[in-house]
Amino acid sequence: MEEVGFLGLGIMGKAMAINLLRHGFKVTVWNRTLSKCNELVELGASIAETPAAVVKKCNSTFAMLSDPAAALSVVFGKDGVLEEICKGKSYIDMSTVDAETSSRISEGIASKGGHFLEAPVSGSKKPAEDGQLVILAAGDKGLYEEALPAFDVMGKKSFFLGQVGNGAKMKLVVNMIMGSMMNAFSEGLSLADKSGLNPQTLLDVLDLGAIANPMFKMKGPSMIESNYPPAFPLKHQQKDMRLALALGDENALSMPVAAAANEAFKKGRSMGLGDADFSAVHEVSKDSSSKN
Structure with a gap:
């Protein structure tokens, strides 16, 4: 080769x-x-x-x-x-x-x-x-x-x-989990901010606990600054959520968390964030909180 x-x-x-x-x-x-x-x-x-x-x-x-x-x-x-x-x-x-x-x-x-x-x-x-x-x-x-x-x-x-297909399925499962986690993380950052807490302190607390992970540590600081340089574009994350949900349909599996996350990424695309990093879904939760 x-x-x-x-x-x-x-x-x-x-x-x-x-x-x-x-x-x-x-x-x-x-x-x-x-x-x-x-x-x-x-x-x-x-x-x-x-x-x-x-x-x-x-x-x-x-x-x-x-x-x-x-x-x-x-x-x-x-x-x-x-x-x-x-x-x-x-x-x-x-x-x-x-x-x-x-x-x-x-x-x-x-x-x-x-x-x-x-x-x-x-x-x-x-x-x-x-x-x-x-x-x-x-x-x-x-x-x-x-x-x-x-x-x-x-x-x-x-x-x-x-066999062919197993690689595709595994990747969709992984990205479905990642997209769902990113939405929960985004909502957490917005909730901390709205509650008068320091989002950076939230990052420090998360990094010391059982749900510490590289994605939160890497993406969190730029999300706080509303800066989303594209490492993995939001439009591709939404595509993967859609494909994962279709796989769930094929297997008659209910996936309400993934479905809600997909809707947030779709909203991000409608807000013109498709080419930004998928962490820009944070703007969707900020947009929602600003209307309440």
């Missing part, structure tokens, strides 16, 4: 591809907006003008795309992955999508004789930059083992979860 392709250079994909380059991999990149490839070229990457051209050049291609529609388009669309995938070539999709989308991509790759692995990641911008992602892989076990050197560069731990 010394020469690989990489499709998608958003916040996450860019950091992941840079880590591959810095650890000696030869990388050919593609992004829908090709100008986003320029920084990677300065670090030694090559550019291809289409996903198909990347797959034609590289035996193994990674993808990190924004949502199911983008993941499907890159594979099945014009100049897409399927036009060049064939026996001996592999496709590893690290995007966060639903299990059905992942299965459709897997079937498409298999129909051309290629190998497929889904490998969504847990982590946002900083873990991606530091090579500290958690990789949730499922599908072709042999391809998983071949990809481990690359996964070890991009992540701190990789899991193999069995």
